[in-house]
Amino acid sequence: MTEDVLQLIWQHRLYRQEPFLTEEGEVLEIIHPGLLNRDAGPDFFNAKIKIDGILWAGNVEVHHQASDWHRHKHHQNPAFDNVILHVVTKSGGCTFNSKGRKIPVWLMPLSRELRDFSKIAIPSSLPCSQKLTQISTLNLCAWTDRMLLERLQAKTASIAAMLQQGFSRQKVLFVLMSRSFGFGLNNDAFEQLARQTPWELVLDLKHQPLALKALLLGQGAMLPKDRSKTSRQMVRTYQQLKRQHALHPIKPEQWKRLRIRPFGFPRRRLLQLAEFLQHDFPALETLNQTPHISSLEKAWLPCPLSRKALQLVLINSVIPFVFALNWLQDKPEGCQRALDWLQQLPPENNRIIRIWESKGLRPLSAADSQALLHLHRQYCVLHRCLHCRIGHLLLARGD
Numbered sequence: 001m002t003e004d005v006l007q008l009i010w011q012h013r014l015y016r017q018e019p020f021l022t023e024e025g026e027v028l029e030i031i032h033p034g035l036l037n038r039d040a041g042p043d044f045f046n047a048k049i050k051i052d053g054i055l056w057a058g059n060v061e062v063h064h065q066a067s068d069w070h071r072h073k074h075h076q077n078p079a080f081d082n083v084i085l086h087v088v089t090k091s092g093g094c095t096f097n098s099k100g101r102k103i104p105v106w107l108m109p110l111s112r113e114l115r116d117f118s119k120i121a122i123p124s125s126l127p128c129s130q131k132l133t134q135i136s137t138l139n140l141c142a143w144t145d146r147m148l149l150e151r152l153q154a155k156t157a158s159i160a161a162m163l164q165q166g167f168s169r170q171k172v173l174f175v176l177m178s179r180s181f182g183f184g185l186n187n188d189a190f191e192q193l194a195r196q197t198p199w200e201l202v203l204d205l206k207h208q209p210l211a212l213k214a215l216l217l218g219q220g221a222m223l224p225k226d227r228s229k230t231s232r233q234m235v236r237t238y239q240q241l242k243r244q245h246a247l248h249p250i251k252p253e254q255w256k257r258l259r260i261r262p263f264g265f266p267r268r269r270l271l272q273l274a275e276f277l278q279h280d281f282p283a284l285e286t287l288n289q290t291p292h293i294s295s296l297e298k299a300w301l302p303c304p305l306s307r308k309a310l311q312l313v314l315i316n317s318v319i320p321f322v323f324a325l326n327w328l329q330d331k332p333e334g335c336q337r338a339l340d341w342l343q344q345l346p347p348e349n350n351r352i353i354r355i356w357e358s359k360g361l362r363p364l365s366a367a368d369s370q371a372l373l374h375l376h377r378q379y380c381v382l383h384r385c386l387h388c389r390i391g392h393l394l395l396a397r398g399d
Contacts (some may be wrong), residue, residue, distance in 0.1 A: 016109040024104040058084035143389040144371035151374035171199040176317035186395035272304040293341040342367035
């Protein structure tokens with residue numbers, strides 16, 4: 001168990017709640033664990049404890065073994081002279097500061113769950129999957145609501161960065177929509193293509209289907225190589241556009257092609273994107289006045305995508321776009337509208353969501369599935385169990 005984990009256990013009082021005694025048999029009462037220190041020096045500042053009824057205020061140091069105090073040479077460092085408690089999980093000798101004062105040592109009692117933390121944090125899609133039924137629906141809903149907001153705020157930060165770079169709103173939406181056409185595997189390649197393609201040029205060509213397809217295929221390094229009349233015309237068109245607008249295509253190796261079904265091939269998706277871009281992009285004001293997501297679906301019909309694929313594009317581009325711009329303008333009603341749209345759409349169906357469903361957590365809407373995707377990628381995969389409300393509750397049960 002790492003010291004980071006032990007610090008979190010101390011900070012959030014996850015140890016077993018029982019009468020506490022120091023190694024010397026003194027009665028210990030923990031009033032406040034102190035403030036976590038991320039820099040050099042003791043682990044926690046301004047802690048408050050009582051030892052045999054006497055109030056102490058000062059610093060706390062946390063180690064796995066008591067012998068780590070000497071191994072880290074804290075007994076020679078005056079920065080640790082104000083330590084009032086040495087918290088350990090394995091005893092082994094007395095603790096003295098640089099002035100020779102004896103520091104109380106407390107053997108922190110850990111539950112079986114906490115002692116088995118290293119077993120919980122093994123490579124797994126869902127480290128706590130066998131224990132999810134122990135968490136109340138209220139706690140699960142509260143945490144997934146938090147995950148959805150975290151996900152949207154992360155996307156808001158990305159959108160804000162593009163706006164700061166001088167991208168227009170429509171260019172930002174173009175980048176988001178293009179990225180969503182990667183449908184997971186090729187998201188980065190589609191986003192890079194959109195960033196390197198002038199939005200004004202896309203607007204100029206939106207009523208010229210062949211030229212728009214030539215532009216996107218050329219920018220994606222996927223121009224046709226056969227000798228048909230149409231193919232030769234597309235190649236000539238792109239070469240002319242490239243010279244006139246100093247275009248830079250992405251590198252062919254940026255595309256991922258393995259384990260993709262034919263309908264998901266990058267070239268096919270680029271042609272679908274070209275057809276999709278022939279629709280007018282609604283202005284933010286129009287989007288803010290759209291009460292139901294079905295109206296947005298109709299705005300892009302007829303569409304080269306299936307209804308489910310179109311919904312994925314809305315989930316991953318239009319809805320974050322609307323949420324972000326309203327968030328940045330401090331318009332809560334617009335943010336709430338974006339959240340309402342997610343509630344109106346069915347949940348996504350992918351490998352990660354199917355894993356959650358197999359463990360009994362079935363999303364009812366796109367809001368739920370987006371939250372579960374964020375939870376999986378930002379907490380479960382990274383084994384941030386003690387930073388997760390679900391993991392925190394399980395580890396604090398003290399079974």
